[in-house]
Amino acid sequence: MKGALAAGAVAGVPAAAARDERVSTGDGPGQELPDPEARITGSERVSTRDFHEENYEIVHVHRRKEAIRTLLNDPAVNEVARGWIAHFIGYEPLSNHLDSISVQGPTDYTVEGGHDTGRFExxxxxxxxxYGLVDRRRNELVALQINDPIDVSWVEEYDEQASRRTQTMLDDPDVADFLAGKDWWPMEKVAESITAWKDTPHGSVSIVILYAVDGDSVEVASGYVDVTDPGNPELVDVHFVEDFTRYPVQQMARQISPDSGTLLxxxxxxxxxxxPLKTANDGFHRFELVPERTFEQDGWGIEWEPPVTMGVTFTGRYRGxxxxxxxNAMATPTGYGLPPREGRSSLDWFFPDHEPVFNGHHLFWDIHSVPFGGPGHLGKIDYPGRRGHPSGFQFRTHYHTGAQGRGSTDFHSGAQFGPYNYxxxxxxxxxxxxVPIWRRHGPGYVVESLRNYGVPDDWEGEEPVVQQYLHLTALDVTPGTTDGVRTRLFDGDEWRTPETEFYHQGEPGQKVRFSNPGGTEAIDVPLDRDLEIVVVRRRPGDIGPAKSQKTRVEDIEAELAFYHPAQYADGDAIQDQRVIAWLVMEASMDEVPHPAGVSGYVAQAELQLKGYGD
Known part of the structure; x- marks a missing residue:
């Protein structure tokens, strides 16, 4: 996200967001607010097009923290939250200038079982x-609810291989000292195929995470285990993390002097x-909004399949x-400890040798497969036509380890180191x-030192980029035809017709157009927001929509060889051929004004259809 936040007329609200949000029910300056019940009942979830330009990103970056502070100012909320040992947050902006916020957490963890049995309850x-609804322009509570406390249990189990890897951690003297006298449990949910470490390719190193309860906090020992010899794993690095985020909800509550009277x-x-769809009902996600596998709405005909290895798969038609x-959402590489970018493309920055060896300290390679825990599908949200833009809908999925159904109990209970959440x-x-959207939803591990990120304090050279996301979406484009496609690139001055596969770093004012050589239909992709694009021939052997969902993870050689879609641009002819368009969306934590442990942020792209008739 580019651009700085402007000062707002109301404390804590960016002026641009206050000025340009387009959904309202007459609660502007100098006007009386509607009846609270009517305001709540009439509120709706908002889309990217309910905000001017980049204010959708600004709201998600800025407002969640402000909404949480407003919630914690209530003494009844503050009393509950300050006693937690960990937390989980849900946030969504609504119309009528409302923020929907939810927070949850436990006061303690207990553990039964142990390493000897391989089973931990x-x-x-x-x-x-x-739950709270917050007036976005006044930072005032409009609705409030506190659920009764409950005990929530889940089980972690591991097999012989996972047991050997955990034992490498337990044999380390520093880890043994860290765990002494504490309840602890492992998280065996990540794997070498999605982890790269220093100068080794992904496939060589796995992560072992041990949670430990220490008084009024929960801490983590995060170890890197060399698994090139499966029968003899070796611990090569370990870090101890005290705070998962810069601003944990429970610590924020303890630092706030709440109001004198509660509104509960x-x-x-x-x-x-x-x-919020996350942390919605009984502390879990909402799943009742999932649509039929095939449906038509707002001129679109959509077919979708649940995630197998590449996220939810969509097929789309417009006006027939x-x-x-x-x-498909193909992958989300998350790089830690990168050197300064210095104008490089994401390929040359992440993988300068053009091979699957990462350029920083470590990289997690979320491939959105069910075995790795997601994404789950949260459902379809409908948008009515309003304020000058047409009706539509959002199909929302989510990813975090353990995201399927209620198997994510541990994550929602605050044990959220390791799994991603977006x-x-x-x-x-x-x-x-x-509009494809990747939205990071926390927790984020921005803490007081880079070492807690797993980046050494003695990093050589300039200050590293602590964390950088890429999100890879791939489309098998069919602009009015399932035969060959005409591909053109507008470079800001003129249209060009690339004859062969290409990788392009976008700039504002540029776009790529896919068109039907025998018809009027076209798909324009503006290359704004640092969007990069890779256009390659449709080949079954490549990781991409042309490859079977069911064989991607099973084809481990192809999986480990994949590092960036630009690797597939081999010079094959593309004009009048079926092509795959890879959208490389970026999100940098260095660009958000608040540490991401309490802020969300957004990367997005846009496709514009032309010539599809009335």
Missing amino acids: ITAKNRQTI GILPRVPREKR KPVFQSM NISYEFFADGRL
Whole structure:
């Protein structure tokens, strides 16, 4: 996200966001607010097009922290939250200038079982969930609800291989000292195929995470284990992390002097349907909004399949004509400890030798497969036509380890070191716009030192880029035809017709157009927001939509050889051929104004359909 936040007329609200949000019910300056119940009932979830330019990103970056502070100012909320040992946050902006916020956490963890049995039963004690609706322009509570405490339990089990890897941690004297006298449990949910470490390619190193309860906090020992010899794993590095985020909710609560009187029982409760889809009902995600596998809406015909190895797979038609044969969230590489970028493309920055060896300290390679825990599908959100833009809908999925169903109990109970947590969504509008969105939803591990990120204090050279995301979306584009496609690139001055596969770093004002050689249909992809694009021939052997969902992870050689879609640009002819368009969206934690442990942020692209008729 580019651009600085402007000072707002209301404390804590960016002026641009206050000025340009387009959804309202007459609660502007000098006007009376509507009845609170009517305001809540009439509120709706907002899309990217409900905000001017980049204010959708600004709201997600800025508002969650402000909404949490407002929630914690209430003494009843503060009393509950300050007693937690960990936390989980849900946030969504609504219309009528409302923020929907939820926080939850337990007061303690207990553990039964142990390494000898390979089975750990963990219980989050007295876990409570708090919901609030916050006036976005006044930082005032509009609705409030605190659920009763409950105990929530789950089981961690591992096989002989996982046991050997954990034992390498337990044999380390520093780890033994760290665990002494504490309840602890392992998290065996990541794997070598999604981990790269220093100068070794992904496939060589795995992560072992041990949670330990220490008084009023939960801490982590995070170890890197060399697994090149499966029968003899070796611990090569370990880090001890005390704080998972810069601003844990429980610490924020302890630092705030709350208001004198609570609004609990005075304000309305938060209706079920107005809560964030994450941490929505009984402290879990909402799943009841999942649509039929095939449906038509707002001129679009959509078919979708649940995630197998590449996220949810979509096939799309518009006004009865094909748009894409398949669309997938292919991977989300997350790089830590990169050197300064200095204008390099994401390929040359992440993989300067053009091979699967990362250029920083370590990289996690989320491939959105069910065995690695996600993404789950949260469902479809409908947008009515309003304020000058057409109706539409969002299909929202999410990813974090353990995301399927209620198997993510541990994550929602605050044990959220290791698993990622973000939304992967697609917005479809009646005027032929399609907006793929990657939105990071926390927790984020920005703490006081780079070492807690797993980046050494003695890093040589300039200050590294602590954390950088890439999100890879791939489309088998079919602009009105399932035969060959014409591909053109507008470089800001003129249209060019590349004859062969290409990788292009986008700049504002540039775009790529895919068109039907025998018709009027076209798909434009503006190359704004640092968007990069790779256009290659459709080949079954490449990692991509042309490769079977069911064989991707099983074909481990192809998986480990994959590092960036630009590797597939081998010079093959593309004109009048079926092509795959890879969108490389970026998100840098160095660009957010608040540490990401309490802020969300957004990367997005846009596809614009033309010539599809009335």
